[in-house]
Amino acid sequence: MSAQNVFGQNLIPCCTDPMTGYYRDGYCKTDDTDRGKHVVCAVMTQEFLEFSKSRGNDLITPRPQYNFPGLHPGDKWCLCALRWKEAYDFGKAPKVYLEACAEESLNYIDLDVLIQYAEKG
Numbered sequence: 001m002s003a004q005n006v007f008g009q010n011l012i013p014c015c016t017d018p019m020t021g022y023y024r025d026g027y028c029k030t031d032d033t034d035r036g037k038h039v040v041c042a043v044m045t046q047e048f049l050e051f052s053k054s055r056g057n058d059l060i061t062p063r064p065q066y067n068f069p070g071l072h073p074g075d076k077w078c079l080c081a082l083r084w085k086e087a088y089d090f091g092k093a094p095k096v097y098l099e100a101c102a103e104e105s106l107n108y109i110d111l112d113v114l115i116q117y118a119e120k121g
Contacts, residue, residue, distance in 0.1 A: 014041035015076035041100035
């Protein structure tokens with residue numbers, strides 16, 4: 001069975017350049033081994049990247065040993081649902097691509113909130 005998005009439809013890819021997702025397959029899908037629940041497809045902003053780094057999750061610095069290129073504003077990335085929610089609570093949440101956000105996002109974030117942050121276009 002394929003992963004579903006927040007609308008109950010087939011999940012679409014978030015990004016393949018840089019390659020994202022818990023499985024590094026471009027999709028924000030998850031399973032029980034993904035403790036962070038990387039299910040929110042978000043568009044990085046400098047504000048969010050700095051916020052995340054200040055909270056102990058540096059997404060800016062490349063980490064070649066983990067095949068992580070480091071992120072820049074405009075990159076799409078599968079974020080942990082609780083990190084996105086934390087950024088939202090602090091007024092720093094980035095926009096999201098709803099069709100690429102896994103339905104598990106709704107376990108942590110209300111659909112109405114995600115819709116408010118939907119990337120247009």
